[in-house]
Amino acid sequence: MKKQFIRRIAALLLLLVGVAGLGSKNAHAGSQENANQVKIDNFSFTPTTLTVAAGTTVTWTNSDDVPHTVVSDDKVFKSKVLDTDEKFSYTFTKPGTYPYFCSVHPKMTGTVVVR
Amino acid sequence: MSDYIIHDHNNDGIDRRGFLKCMAWAGTGALCVLQGGVLKSFALGQMDHAHAGSLKGELSFVQISDSHIGFNKPANPDVIATLQAAVAKINALPTPPAFVLHTGDLSHLSKPEEFDALEQNLKSVKTGRMFYVPGEHDVLSDNGKQYLERFGKDALGGGWYSFDHKGVHFIGLVNVLDLKAGGLGNLGREQLEWLEKDVKHLKSSTPIVVFAHIPLWTVYPEWGWGTDDGAQALSYLKRFGSVTVLNGHIHQTMQKVEGNVTFHTAMSTAFPQPQPGTAPSPGPLKVPAEQLRNLLGITDVDFVRGRHSLAITDSPLAT
Numbered sequence: 237m238k239k240q241f242i243r244r245i246a247a248l249l250l251l252l253v254g255v256a257g258l259g260s261k262n263a264h265a266g267s268q269e270n271a272n273q274v275k276i277d278n279f280s281f282t283p284t285t286l287t288v289a290a291g292t293t294v295t296w297t298n299s300d301d302v303p304h305t306v307v308s309d310d311k312v313f314k315s316k317v318l319d320t321d322e323k324f325s326y327t328f329t330k331p332g333t334y335p336y337f338c339s340v341h342p343k344m345t346g347t348v349v350v351r
Numbered sequence: 352m353s354d355y356i357i358h359d360h361n362n363d364g365i366d367r368r369g370f371l372k373c374m375a376w377a378g379t380g381a382l383c384v385l386q387g388g389v390l391k392s393f394a395l396g397q398m399d400h401a402h403a404g405s406l407k408g409e410l411s412f413v414q415i416s417d418s419h420i421g422f423n424k425p426a427n428p429d430v431i432a433t434l435q436a437a438v439a440k441i442n443a444l445p446t447p448p449a450f451v452l453h454t455g456d457l458s459h460l461s462k463p464e465e466f467d468a469l470e471q472n473l474k475s476v477k478t479g480r481m482f483y484v485p486g487e488h489d490v491l492s493d494n495g496k497q498y499l500e501r502f503g504k505d506a507l508g509g510g511w512y513s514f515d516h517k518g519v520h521f522i523g524l525v526n527v528l529d530l531k532a533g534g535l536g537n538l539g540r541e542q543l544e545w546l547e548k549d550v551k552h553l554k555s556s557t558p559i560v561v562f563a564h565i566p567l568w569t570v571y572p573e574w575g576w577g578t579d580d581g582a583q584a585l586s587y588l589k590r591f592g593s594v595t596v597l598n599g600h601i602h603q604t605m606q607k608v609e610g611n612v613t614f615h616t617a618m619s620t621a622f623p624q625p626q627p628g629t630a631p632s633p634g635p636l637k638v639p640a641e642q643l644r645n646l647l648g649i650t651d652v653d654f655v656r657g658r659h660s661l662a663i664t665d666s667p668l669a670t
Contacts, residue, residue, distance in 0.1 A: 317492055
């Protein structure tokens with residue numbers, strides 16, 4: 237009886253540790269994923285300023301009902317027109333500050349900082 | 352009221368009763384008349400016969416805008432059907448318009464099949480000619496090359512041009528090319544120089560109609576609804592007694608008068624957009640299906656010589 241109780245406690249503890257572990261793993265994966273993602277929504281880039289390490293590939297995803305583009309002010313990168321749910325990726329190899337905008341709606345601006 | 356012109360006393364092709372009927376279907380519309388630089392506006396319900404009689408003109412034309420062929424999101428899953436309704440509206444006018452101006456965003460994504468569908472559907476418009484200026488959606492991938500080949504063969508530069516009709520000077524401008532980060536619509540130096548020369552030889556009494564996609568006046572800069580060098584363009588037109596500026600882009604009617612200049616924006620034939628600042632962004636406004644056609648429409652413009660009057664009537668597709 238006592239043995240069974242201890243086994244149950246142990247199982248529960250294992251389960252808890254497992255869930256906690258899974259949880260933290262998920263959270264970790266989530267932040268990793270967001271670290272190189274820019275969402276295009278409501279005519280704005282989020283985050284407006286994204287800081288990444290050199291060598292990172294940044295991906296923009298258009299969640300708006302209208303097309304947008306991602307165009308570097310200094311012509312370093314330029315996406316094709318992104319319709320709803322379309323993505324654009326660019327790999328930043330050199331450190332620096334990269335301002336960009338949507339060439340269709342130029343009020344939409346953002347910056348990628350590469351360290 | 353009759354569908355035919357039977358009271359054409361002035362031999363100008365316009366029947367007062369027919370004209371009244373054409374305004375009657377506008378329902379919620381407003382009629383604005385510019386006389387000697389002073390704007391008079393009437394809710395259509397307040398129009399009486401005396402007013403309507405004073406609005407008879409010898410030139411009438413129609414503006415349509417923002418057809419966004421290719422758009423298929425919930426705000427309007429069938430933009431072809433609403434364009435066809437706009438065509439039917441034009442064809443029901445008591446006097447066929449001399450021509451139709453399309454103030455841009457013909458397509459949604461600048462795709463050849465979208466331009467094809469627009470042209471096909473506008474073939475049945477009963478009018479002398481179609482004139483176009485591009486919207487930002489028409490120059491997405493190729494800086495407007497395809498647009499120019501199809502719709503701007505006789506145009507200059509990025510697609511600008513002017514023409515005269517019955518003593519009125521019409522100017523089509525392009526303010527959707529080479530947009531700068533953080534900026535608004537853009538005409539550019541080359542086009543401004545051309546515009547200055549284009550109007551130089553004209554008498555100040557010449558009525559001027561300017562049409563372009565993005566408003567040339569600052570409607571709401573937070574949403575990009577304005578043109579950075581629009582004021583420069585308007586400075587060349589200051590000496591003229593009657594200037595009318597027709598724009599699209601904002602998918603709703605808006606009007607402003609500044610001195611002798613009347614600014615007007617047209618409804619879209621595809622989907623409405625929110626009023627400035629009333630939504631997080633200027634994206635397509637989703638309204639109940641039965642309300643959609645109240646927010647889409649055409650603009651009918653009637654010019655009266657001598658009085659420098661220009662009557663602008665916005666007519667929703669519904670009713």
